[in-house]
Amino acid sequence: MAALAYQFKDDLFAEGTPPAAQEMPMRSTAALGERRFTAWRGRSGRRYVASIFAIADQHALGFTDAVLLAVSADRRIIAARDSGPLGIEAALTRWQRSVAEAGAHEIHVHLLAEDGISRRAALLDLMPEV
Template identity: 40%
Template sequence: MANERALSRSATPRRSEDDRARRRPVHEERLRTTAGLRGTPALVLSAWRGRSGRRYIVGIHDLAEPELDDMGDAVVLAVRRDAAGIGEIVCVASAGESPRERLTRTWMARARYGGANEMHVHRLAETEAERSAIVADFDAVATTDTMTDTMADA
């Protein structure tokens, strides 16, 4: 097979990280959960991939105001789920322990106005810098809020 030309590794096209990131839209990856040991109810979990391709595990909650007061340090995604079960991020916020960083009723109203019916809560980011980086990873898909901006609206 002398007619086949072998390409060197340097001649083959390579995709850069930026190209791959642009091709990957932010999307949800549903996780299968089962009932816990000894009959405890299953946690409703899901995962989202950010623009970077990083995977964020979230707990799914109803969009309810009483839960905002007990949120703690977390990244919260307001999600609109359609009849086919496909989730779409409406807005993203970073919540912290200080009163200035707590989610406000204004954020909740904005999420509801956008059609959100679920809160997806990512609690594994330990620092404010980590939470800000996650919010930035979802930045292109939704109206992104920080608690400082939201408090100014209230």
């Protein structure tokens, strides 16, 4: 199994530039009138499920130990960050304001990373290339 994953990763990056993360909407929520959840496929191929919040929704900033993704209207991640263990409100509010000015329309919150190392790995996998 590890050999297959390694081969897939080699093929994935064969062009030289890793592809950007891509949103993969969840089929199980397609029948709901409101989009509340989505999934992102990182450059590694790993899948990350996230809750969707409007850019101005302060609830998106209330989670601790979460991966926050600022998403544009054309469904691209324009910024990502770890909310941190304390959810430092002032820093998160500044980030929210700056990503809104940069064109973010939503904040997607990934809560399933179990620890700081997992959150860091998710951030590196999902962050846009600079």
